[in-house]
Amino acid sequence: MSRVLVIGCGGVANVAIRKCCQNSQVFQEICIASRTREKCDALKKALEGKTSAVITTEQVDADQVDQLVALIQKVKPDLVMNIALPYQDLTVMDACLECGVNYMDTANYEPEDIQEPSWRAVYEKRCKEEGFSAYFDYSWQWAYQEKFREKGLTALLGSGFDPGVTQAFCAYAQKHLFDEIETIDILDCNGGDHGYPFATNFNPEINLREVSAPGSYWENGRWVEIPAMSIKREYEFDQVGKKDMYLLHHEEIESLAKNIPGVKRIRFFMTFGQSYLTHMKCLENVGMLSTEPVEYEGRQIVPIQFLKALLPDPATLGPRTVGKTNIGCIFTGKKDGKEKTAYIYNICDHQECYREVGSQAISYTTGVPAMIGAMMLLTGKWKQPGVYTVEEFDPDPYMEALNQWGLPWVVSENPVLVE
Amino acid sequence: MSRVLVIGCGGVANVAIRKCCQNSQVFQEICIASRTREKCDALKKALEGKTSAVITTEQVDADQVDQLVALIQKVKPDLVMNIALPYQDLTVMDACLECGVNYMDTANYEPEDIQEPSWRAVYEKRCKEEGFSAYFDYSWQWAYQEKFREKGLTALLGSGFDPGVTQAFCAYAQKHLFDEIETIDILDCNGGDHGYPFATNFNPEINLREVSAPGSYWENGRWVEIPAMSIKREYEFDQVGKKDMYLLHHEEIESLAKNIPGVKRIRFFMTFGQSYLTHMKCLENVGMLSTEPVEYEGRQIVPIQFLKALLPDPATLGPRTVGKTNIGCIFTGKKDGKEKTAYIYNICDHQECYREVGSQAISYTTGVPAMIGAMMLLTGKWKQPGVYTVEEFDPDPYMEALNQWGLPWVVSENPVLVE
Numbered sequence: 097m098s099r100v101l102v103i104g105c106g107g108v109a110n111v112a113i114r115k116c117c118q119n120s121q122v123f124q125e126i127c128i129a130s131r132t133r134e135k136c137d138a139l140k141k142a143l144e145g146k147t148s149a150v151i152t153t154e155q156v157d158a159d160q161v162d163q164l165v166a167l168i169q170k171v172k173p174d175l176v177m178n179i180a181l182p183y184q185d186l187t188v189m190d191a192c193l194e195c196g197v198n199y200m201d202t203a204n205y206e207p208e209d210i211q212e213p214s215w216r217a218v219y220e221k222r223c224k225e226e227g228f229s230a231y232f233d234y235s236w237q238w239a240y241q242e243k244f245r246e247k248g249l250t251a252l253l254g255s256g257f258d259p260g261v262t263q264a265f266c267a268y269a270q271k272h273l274f275d276e277i278e279t280i281d282i283l284d285c286n287g288g289d290h291g292y293p294f295a296t297n298f299n300p301e302i303n304l305r306e307v308s309a310p311g312s313y314w315e316n317g318r319w320v321e322i323p324a325m326s327i328k329r330e331y332e333f334d335q336v337g338k339k340d341m342y343l344l345h346h347e348e349i350e351s352l353a354k355n356i357p358g359v360k361r362i363r364f365f366m367t368f369g370q371s372y373l374t375h376m377k378c379l380e381n382v383g384m385l386s387t388e389p390v391e392y393e394g395r396q397i398v399p400i401q402f403l404k405a406l407l408p409d410p411a412t413l414g415p416r417t418v419g420k421t422n423i424g425c426i427f428t429g430k431k432d433g434k435e436k437t438a439y440i441y442n443i444c445d446h447q448e449c450y451r452e453v454g455s456q457a458i459s460y461t462t463g464v465p466a467m468i469g470a471m472m473l474l475t476g477k478w479k480q481p482g483v484y485t486v487e488e489f490d491p492d493p494y495m496e497a498l499n500q501w502g503l504p505w506v507v508s509e510n511p512v513l514v515e
Numbered sequence: 516m517s518r519v520l521v522i523g524c525g526g527v528a529n530v531a532i533r534k535c536c537q538n539s540q541v542f543q544e545i546c547i548a549s550r551t552r553e554k555c556d557a558l559k560k561a562l563e564g565k566t567s568a569v570i571t572t573e574q575v576d577a578d579q580v581d582q583l584v585a586l587i588q589k590v591k592p593d594l595v596m597n598i599a600l601p602y603q604d605l606t607v608m609d610a611c612l613e614c615g616v617n618y619m620d621t622a623n624y625e626p627e628d629i630q631e632p633s634w635r636a637v638y639e640k641r642c643k644e645e646g647f648s649a650y651f652d653y654s655w656q657w658a659y660q661e662k663f664r665e666k667g668l669t670a671l672l673g674s675g676f677d678p679g680v681t682q683a684f685c686a687y688a689q690k691h692l693f694d695e696i697e698t699i700d701i702l703d704c705n706g707g708d709h710g711y712p713f714a715t716n717f718n719p720e721i722n723l724r725e726v727s728a729p730g731s732y733w734e735n736g737r738w739v740e741i742p743a744m745s746i747k748r749e750y751e752f753d754q755v756g757k758k759d760m761y762l763l764h765h766e767e768i769e770s771l772a773k774n775i776p777g778v779k780r781i782r783f784f785m786t787f788g789q790s791y792l793t794h795m796k797c798l799e800n801v802g803m804l805s806t807e808p809v810e811y812e813g814r815q816i817v818p819i820q821f822l823k824a825l826l827p828d829p830a831t832l833g834p835r836t837v838g839k840t841n842i843g844c845i846f847t848g849k850k851d852g853k854e855k856t857a858y859i860y861n862i863c864d865h866q867e868c869y870r871e872v873g874s875q876a877i878s879y880t881t882g883v884p885a886m887i888g889a890m891m892l893l894t895g896k897w898k899q900p901g902v903y904t905v906e907e908f909d910p911d912p913y914m915e916a917l918n919q920w921g922l923p924w925v926v927s928e929n930p931v932l933v934e
Contacts, residue, residue, distance in 0.1 A: 173675050178688040378797035381712035395814070400824060405811050406818060407800040514771035 098199035098370025098474045099125035101173035101197075104157050104180035105135040107455055108256070109409075111356055111463025112179055112470075113139060114453045114513055118146035122471050124178060127171045129154035129239060130180070149308060158184040173197060176449040177470050179463075180233070183208040189240055190249060194280065198249055198473055202256035202466050204347050206232040206450045224491040228312035230345040231305065240270040251483040256440075256462035258284055258364075259348035260486050261498065265425045265440040265505070266352055267491035274429040274440050274506070279361040280352060281426040281514045286367060287336035288419040288446045295340050295408045296376040300400055304385050306366070307376055308358035312345040313363040314353040316332045320513070325373070329514050333422040335443050365514065379403065417456040426511055439511035452502070461503065517893045518544035520616075521591035522607055523599035524554040526655055526874055527621060527675070530559060530882025531598055531889075533872045533919060537568035541890050542612050544589045548573035549599070577603040582847075592616060595601035596889050598882075601651070602627040606657055608670060617668055617892055621675035621884040621885050623766050625651040644736035647731035649764040650724065652921040653904070660902045670902040675881035676861075677703055677783075678767035680922065682861040683904035683913045684844045690910060692829050692857050692926070693848040696779040699771060699843055700933045705786060705866045706755035707838040707875065714827045719819055723804050725785070726795055729788040731764040734773040742843025743878040744792070748784060748933050752841040756864050768905040784933065798822065833875045835867040840876045845930055858930035871921070879924065885918040 102113055105128055112385040115124035126149050128136040136153035145343050156167050158180045168176065168191055178188040178201040185205035194197040207215040210231055211406070223229040237253055241489060244251050254260050262282050270277055312321045327343035346364035353362055379385050384403050389396035424441020442461070449460035471480035486494070499507055520531055535542035547555040547569050555572035562570060575586050575702050577599045584775055587595065587610055597607040597620040611618040615785055629650055642648040656672055665672050689696055731740045746762035765783035765847050772781055776933050784826070802897035803822050808815035843860020861880070868879035891897035899906040902912040905913070917924055 171879065294797070374793060375797045378713070379793045379801065381794065382798065382803075382822065384801075384803065384822075390824060392816075392821055397811075397816075397821070402811055402816070402821060404805075405809060429815065 098122060098174045099127070099172065100177050100474070101127045101129060101168060102179060103129055103156065103164075103169045104178065105130040105132070105139060106179070107459040108313070108466065109179040110139060111453050111455050111459045112177065112466035114143065115464050116465035116470070116506060117143050117151075119151045119283065119467060119471065119501070120147050122148040122474055123149050124149045125152070127154060127173065129156040129167055129171075130452075131157055151322070159187055161190045161386050164188060165194050168192070168195040168197055173461060175200065175470055175473055177465055177466060178202075179429045181208075181389075182206050189237065192249065192251070193240070193243055193247060196247060196249065197246075198251070200252040200255055200466075200469050202254060202260065202462055204232055204234055204254055204259070205236040207239065214497070227429050228321055228345055229310055229481065230312065230347075230416070231309070232347055234347065234350050245482040248481045250473060250479055251275075252469050252473060252478065252489075253350075253483060253485050254347065255465050255486055257465055257503075258282060259351075260465040260469065261442065261461075261503065261505075262425055263348050263352060263485055263487035264339050264491045264494045264498070266356055266427075267487040267489070268495050269425070269427045269429075269438060269440060270356060270487075271491060274427060274431050274436060275433075277356055277359050277427050277429040278450060279428045280356070280359060280363075282346065282362070282364045283331060283333070283341065283349070283422075283424060283426065283441075284334045284364070284366045285331070285336055285339055285341065285422045287333065287339065287421065287457075288417045290413045290417045292408055292413075295413060296371070296410065300385065300404055300407070301387065303424060303462070304376065304380070304400075306344065307368065307373065308340075308380075309345065311343040312349075312351055313343060313361065314359075314495065315361045322387060325368075331365075331514060332512065333367075334441070335420050336422050339367040341367045343357065348485070352487060354460045355485070355487050363514075364505055371484075414446075414450050414454065414456045415448070421457045421461060424505070426513060428513065437510055439508040440505055442498070442505045444503065457470045464503050467499070468494060468501060471497060500510065517593045518546070518591065518716075519594050519596050519889060520548060520587060520892070521596045521598060521720055522575065522583075522603070523546055523556060523597070524549040524551070525598075526868035527684065527881045528598040529883065530872050530874050530878045531596065531885035533562065534886035535881050535889070536570075538560050538886060538920070539566050540888065541893055542568050542886075544569045544571070546571045546573060547591065548586060549572070549577040550576055556709070580604055580606050580609045580613075583607060586609070587614040587616055589780065590876055594619065594889055596885060598885055599622075600627075601625050604656060608656065611668065611670070612659070612666060613664055615668065617670070618663075619671040619674055619888050619892060621673060621679065621720065622880055623651055623653055623673055623678070624651065624655040624763060638688045638841075645925075647764055648729055649731065649766075650728070651766055653766065653769050656902060658696040659926050664901040667900045669892060669900060671888050671892060671897065671908075672902060672904050673766065673770075674884050674924075677701060677765065677883045678770075679859065679905050680880075680890065680917065680924075681842065682767050682771060683910045683917070684773055684848075684924070686906040686908070686910035687914050688844070688846045688848075688857060688859060689775060689906075691845060693850050693855060696748045696775055696778050696846050696848040698847045699775070699782075701767070701776060701781075701783045702750060702760065702841075702843060702860075703751070703754045703783070703785045704755055704758055704760065704841045704881065704932070705877065706752065706758065706834045706840065707877075709827075709832045709836045710760055711827055711832075712715045713791070714832060715829065719823060719826070722797070723795065723819070725763065726761075726787065728764065728794065730762040731768075732762060733768055733778075734780045744787075749934060750784075751931065753840050753860070753927075755841050756893060758786040759789065760786045763768060767904070771906060773827055773903070774882055774906050782933075792903055797925055833865075833869050833873065834867070836875045839864050840880060842880065843924070845932060846933065848913040856929055859924055860927070861917070861924045863922065868890060883921050884917070885921060887913060888917060
């Protein structure tokens with residue numbers, strides 16, 4: 097008998113909760129809490145009669161540790177699944193420590209206001225010492241290592257697809273396919289088409305950050321930073337076709353560099369269509385992506401917020417998005433003294449996801465691994481006091497669960513390598 | 516001794532008035548009237564001491580015939596120079612008829628609200644009967660032919676560059692270079708660079724209309740209409756270089772088709788840079804060019820108006836625009852029984868225009884011919900009761916004045932033809 101408290105009720109949480117309900121042998125009681133309780137109630141209503149899991153709802157402001165503590169003490173969950181914004185990872189971890197409850201999330205912490213001086217100082221120090229200037233990194237959450245260990249609690253960080261499943265692919269390759277992994281290329285391809293000339297799946301501010309932040313990769317024991325979007329490759333993805341992809345910084349590189357012994361290079365590539373990039377550039381050129389308010393007819397208007405109001409509501413993209421995602425890892429290394437290559441990947445169909453859970457593949461590929469990570473902790477398959485990322489645990493039960501719960505993966509030998 | 520009343524005090528009117536002041540032997544008294552009298556006063560102040568012309572100012576709403584009549588009766592001009600918006604051509608013509616004064620303008624009438632039912636009906640009838648669907652045409656003003664003739668008054672329509680100078684080029688070619696003109700290609704090239712990724716010289720609504728309206732050309736006695744921007748050519752312009760240009764509808768084709776006997780084809784091309792077109796397309800795609808208000812934070816906001824507020828103020832482009840315009844006409848036909856080709860064009864330098872009159876070449880090339888057209892009427896060189904376009908008068912004094920007043924032209928034999 098296990099009970100979870102889910103913080104958050106957005107797109108990814110919706111998928112995770114629906115998958116928990118499908119898996120009610122493990123998830124017998126689910127409490128859904130978010131800032132807007134009505135969203136939780138609506139989901140509860142949609143699921144009633146379709147699951148044997150018992151669902152309750154609560155209201156909480158996840159920025160407030162005291163509210164979280166009171167909620168956890170009331171609900172008494174075996175695990176807190178934090179599927180809210182990454183800005184709230186630390187407050188939720190603090191509350192879990194105070195209440196003696198295990199923790200998990202899907203994306204690592206980043207401060208909400210990167211211009212806030214105390215955070216800015218930490219960020220700049222980190223840029224200098226570590227050599228990459230991404231807005232997010234694991235140091236904030238790794239700092240909780242001793243606290244979780246002392247309390248005998250487990251915190252599982254980043255159990256989405258990337259981060260998350262990609263790290264399980266790496267642990268699996270390390271355990272079964274290679275004696276020594278030399279290089280890892282993580283390839284995140286979204287071949288979906290929503291039929292609009294331009295729309296975004298989520299906040300355009302985050303999209304802008306993706307395409308305007310410097311990229312970085314790990315090579316020979318250090319970070320190499322490159323100008324934004326300056327390394328471009330074309331790759332022919334199984335069941336999707338040829339796509340342009342660009343080297344970005346991505347959080348899982350940071351933990352993989354520490355946890356895959358002897359790895360010489362790790363890179364992350366994400367596909368972007370030329371039309372998407374052109375729209376972003378033009379909108380940036382005219383000032384429409386600016387977060388600075390401008391005076392208009394006597395009122396302050398933030399251009400990117402006004403743009404958001406013009407663009408199609410991301411919630412309407414699900415039913416009309418067709419095509420597939422293909423996300424995975426290409427490895428090179430040695431096995432039994434011989435050179436070897438392998439590619440582990442998952443393909444996910446937007447329309448099939450939508451039919452199953454009412455969300456397209458972007459939310460699906462993150463929400464399913466959230467449920468699976470929680471299952472690993474609740475069933476005791478992954479249990480070790482401290483703060484860990486996915487590749488630090490035995491990949492076998494996680495990989496088996498991916499096949500079982502909607503994210504089947506394949507291993508391809510001798511794949512085309514990325515130059 | 517002559518006195519003119521100038522209606523309008525925008526960019527083109529500014530140039531025209533400054534050129535009138537340079538030519539104070541003809542323009543001895545100039546009354547400037549616009550909706551905002553302060554603009555007129557500021558220009559008067561800027562010109563004081565620099566001209567022997569006597570300048571006065573007035574306030575007028577040019578949409579109101581009675582206000583215009585009262586103003587004309589007060590000022591008693593020899594000519595009304597209408598350099599306001601083309602929406603007001605008919606009210607100004609009505610007032611001139613009532614007061615018995617000659618009239619001229621720089622662009623032909625178009626109704627302000629093309630969706631207004633009575634105008635829409637006229638427009639749709641015209642589309643059907645004439646075969647082109649431009650928002651502007653001469654029929655509205657040609658309908659005044661008899662009224663002006665009966666009163667012994669002259670109305671000169673469209674004395675800017677194009678329309679205007681391009682028609683004088685045609686009349687000159689007809690008079691001096693050809694026995695028979697077979698084809699005319701009007702090429703309007705702006706090689707100016709303001710250094711911004713995107714900015715517009717004038718209202719983005721008008722820019723949008725240019726690139727989204729169907730194109731049309733005259734061929735073998737009828738109009739051929741084509742989808743917007745569907746005929747593209749590259750041309751190497753003297754002193755500017757290679758530019759992409761697109762076939763558009765343009766008003767002077769309509770009168771030239773009637774007034775150049777035996778002409779088989781007339782086309783109009785305008786240059787647009789790929790970057791400009793890409794920005795227009797992306798902005799259109801996300802809804803930023805829409806004139807329909809959207810609800811935002813409880814208020815109605817018109818996207819294209821908000822965009823205008825973000826873009827650089829057109830008035831700031833003048834000082835930073837470098838490069839040249841090259842506008843002219845390529846003719847093919849026969850002279851003395853032989854095939855012949857010729858290209859008459861003017862080159863204008865943005866920075867030189869700015870130094871002379873405080874405006875770049877776009878306003879300059881329209882404002883100077885406005886002064887010259889007025890001079891033709893005031894000096895009696897062009898005088899004939901009725902409503903006329905530039906090519907219907909003797910081109911020689913007009914062409915001579917272009918050379919004298921800042922728009923020198925050249926005739927090139929055997930030019931590269933447009934395919």
